[in-house]
Amino acid sequence: MSLSIDITALPDDRLLFTPSPLAELSAMLHVLAEPAHHLGLHGWAASTAASIAPELSERLSEADFLWRSSRADFLVPGLPGATLTEELDAVDRLDDELYVRAAVITTCGSSRLTDRLASPLTDPAAQERARELALARGPRQAAFADRLFADPPAVRTMVRRMLEECREAFFADSWRRVLPDLAADARHKTDVLARHGLGEALAAVSPSVTLATGSDGRRRIVVDKLQDNATGAGTGGVTFVPTAFGHPHLLVVHAPGWRPVVQYPIAEGGLPEPVSLAVVQQRLEALAHPVRLRLARTMARGPHTTGELASAWQLSAPEVSRHLAVLRRAGLLTTRRRGRYMLYQLDLAGSARLGSDLLEAVLR
Known part of the structure; x- marks a missing residue:
């Protein structure tokens, strides 16, 4: 599964690497709403949540569906500004139609609403469908949708004021701390793009982002996602926004009418590289077989030869070899030679990460 961005007509100089204050603020708000997604940020989330005034905390809770499970596209700018104010000013210049459509996607939990139906601002059927989807997610979502449809300017003003209060409450200090690393990362990716080309630049963004060229000659940026x-980027461009608060998510803005944006986590010391969903699935399927699971249990205790494994489980050597081949292809075994014998052992570190690899692939 993957999400692809067609860049066939796009020159490499239309790819932009730059930090975004608004995108980083929305990433922080997501951490506060879903701290379980971000184990490495539990301390920051707990201390920040405790420091926010109760009134602001309540308003953030009411609106957290704008960034909890997905993010409104206007919170991840395609052309970032130097300051949060600049980016909020750019959001203010969006017309009500575009703003409401972006907000409705997160409120209703489905981009299909905006892709297939008429405007919920002007079409009664589309508005009713939006209300149904919002109500299914909870009364707060339904109330927000009603307010948005009834008075878009008032809701937009409320959201902007709330984000500005976040700047004073916690964002300014956190942004000041992470901006040097984000700017350095963006400069490095820009340099890699100029010196080594797009393929190398995408590999530097994440192993989960690759460049693919089809037999028809079309070039695509492919993001390993559970969807x-x-x-398409057309000739407008694609923006890559580094984040210090995004891991393990790899956020992609891809709705029609918006410039594609990839918000990617910057490298953190001590964190292994992400594993693709296909590899996670291959490893789970390899271990799902009862015979291979028994063999893995034995090899977890120490290195064994094929003959030793066959004897331990009363199997033939060829049968053991076939199962070992599956486990090796899945990257679950380590091997070393002892004389004329090959010793097989379960890769304990890789196996221990299987649960977190699966979670990261799902959350990515």
């Missing part, structure tokens, strides 16, 4: 979707 199948596609969009």
Whole structure:
């Protein structure tokens, strides 16, 4: 499964690497709303949540569906500004139609609403469908949708004021701390793009982002995600926004009418590289077989030869070899030679990460 961005007509100089204050603020708000997604930020989330005034905390809770499970596209700018004020000013220049559509996606939990139906601002059927989807997610979502449809300017003013209060409450200090690393990362990726080309630049963004060229000559940026979707950049460009608060998510803005944006986590010391969903699935399927699971249990205790494994489980040597081959292809074994014998052992570190690899692939 993957999300692809068609960049066939796009020159490499239309790819932009730059930090975004608004995108980073929305990433922080997501951490506060879903701290379980971000184990390495538990301390920051706990201390920040405790420091926020109760009134602001309540308003953030009411609106957290704008960034909890997905993020409104206007919170991840395609052309970032130097300051949060600049980016909020750019959001203010969006017309009500575009703003409401972006907000409705997060409120209703489905981009299909905006892709297939008429405007919920002007079409009664589309508005009713939006209300149904919002109500299914909870009364707060339904109330927000009602307010948005009834008075878009008032809701937009409320959201902007709330984000500005976040700047004073916690964002300014955190942004000041992470901005040097984000700017350095963006400069490095820009340099890699100029010196080594797009493929190397995407590899530097994440092993989960690759460049693919089809037999038809079309070039695509492919993001390893638990979804199948596609969009195009046209000649407008694609923006890559580094984040210090995003791991393990790899956020992609891909709705029609918006410049594609990839918000990617900057490298953190001590964190292993992400594993693709296909590899996670291959490892789970390899261990799902009862015979291979028994063999893995034995090899977890120490290195064994094929003959030793066959004897331990009363199997034939060829049968053991076939199962070992599956486990090796899945990257679950280590091997070393002892004389004329090959010793097989379960890769304990890789196996221990299987649960977190699965979680990261799902959250990515």
